[in-house]
Amino acid sequence: MPSPGKLYIVGIGPGGSEQLTARAREVLEGSDYIIGNDSYITQLAPILAGRTIIRSSMGKEIERAKKSIELARENRVSMVSGGDPGVYGMAGIVLEILDREGADIAWEVVPGVTAAQAAASLLGSPLSGDFVTLSLSDLLTPLEIIEKRLRGAFSMGTPVVLYNPRSRGRPHHFALAMELAGKYRKPDTPIGIVRNAYRDGEEIIVTTLSGIEDVIDKVDMHTTVIVGGEESRIWRNGTDVEGIITPRGYHRKYLY
């Protein structure tokens, strides 16, 4: 007989409850247990009243995944993941462990707005069509693979979104990414840096590949960086708003 519980892996999007989907909210409100990283739980505190909360911390993903599976045998459990659980989130590790344990527990991955999309929306339309999403953290991916992927990504000519772009411990990964970008892109290629999208302390910076050194201190683990593609350009709407547009290709087909 299958377990009476259910395991939800819930994407909460970039910020507080404003960027939550209706389905995510419904699932959170109907759960017996909510498990998640401390900062996500704090953001959602107003809508989690009455649930049993288990706070965890960064770097404890495996422990957290096992705990969620154990509880989901008998209860409705929501594992909270920032952004989308399927993109640098908790879905992978939770389902991997569920599979290894052969646990017959019903599951649902609830998608959410990713950091890439949140950053893009604040810049205007820097992605528009084809793009690549890459993390510069070598915590789980060896540096030589990151380098290979960066080369493949920049060779495509599309925009590239960089997650975990730069930490104090490894500032050289971001320097490497910019160096490789320079082999495939012009110096005036726009770069958007978005910090704390849809959260307190939100900051949006638009620069170019040749200007990145001047704002390098702004690039850290709280930022998402979008490197423009071959056709991306900086865009000024009104006087003080600066953004990035990557034309989709309508200009190749239509007059407007």
Add this chain to the structure above:
Amino acid sequence: MPSPGKLYIVGIGPGGSEQLTARAREVLEGSDYIIGNDSYITQLAPILAGRTIIRSSMGKEIERAKKSIELARENRVSMVSGGDPGVYGMAGIVLEILDREGADIAWEVVPGVTAAQAAASLLGSPLSGDFVTLSLSDLLTPLEIIEKRLRGAFSMGTPVVLYNPRSRGRPHHFALAMELAGKYRKPDTPIGIVRNAYRDGEEIIVTTLSGIEDVIDKVDMHTTVIVGGEESRIWRNGTDVEGIITPRGYHRKYLY
């Protein structure tokens, strides 16, 4: 003086109101005009009561964008876009025309859950980390650029999400993509095909690169296709659920 109106470009996610963010719903409910493709408007009918609706059809994107800008000079206007407006959606063309016209109109791009994320969530966790998003339609992108991007994408070793994978008019693009995938991936590489994610007629098919021919008729413009990366594998939870997992890399660092 800036215009009194405001232009919202609103991502409604993959399905009906369940996958809508709170912000998207709030914006739609506060708009004077809603403009969008017929099928999206129909999906959202229950929450659009009282708004003035302007239905448009596929292929009329430029006309629709101009209309939204004209109305937004004096009104709150929501341009509705399926999935996320910044990913194969309306944000690019609307902001491009706004820029060309030099119109001083306030704008906001409201992000939403993309087709890639929706498909991924139903398959388990086929993306997990780095990935590429590519459209196989040559309506706005020349075929030689699509081919170059496919080669770059598969060379990275990451999962690749294919939008607009196959239409009656150009079945050879998908055949080309599978042929190129075969140069970089093993025959048992998992492929997920998701049709009508979170909508009526939802269907999920899991196969492999070597098995794709048997289900080729299932691949059309209503599907999103995820080609697994080098580490992706097919996953069976319980007896009848088949999905795809791409390990994030925890196994390289931890025992579990």
